[in-house]
Amino acid sequence: MAASKIAITIEEKTLIRLDRLVREKKYPNRSRAIQEAVDEKIVKLERNRLRDECDKLDPDEEKSFAEEGFGSEKDSWPEY
Numbered sequence: 001m002a003a004s005k006i007a008i009t010i011e012e013k014t015l016i017r018l019d020r021l022v023r024e025k026k027y028p029n030r031s032r033a034i035q036e037a038v039d040e041k042i043v044k045l046e047r048n049r050l051r052d053e054c055d056k057l058d059p060d061e062e063k064s065f066a067e068e069g070f071g072s073e074k075d076s077w078p079e080y
Helices: 012-023 030-055 059-067 072-076
Strands: none
Touching: 012 030
């Protein structure tokens, strides 16, 4: 996968913690640690966005839409 170089500004306290993780071999280098953290955050935000959109739905209205048109023809469906 292609990678791009970027410059970031990071708080010294966070950098110290990050370097400790690299020294402890939790990550091979700063770049890999930051890449994984950004990836995880994006996935979480995307998941939360879907949840937030679903929370906006009105369950009664959605049920009504789902059952729309099932009135009389439901009785003519074959038994399974």
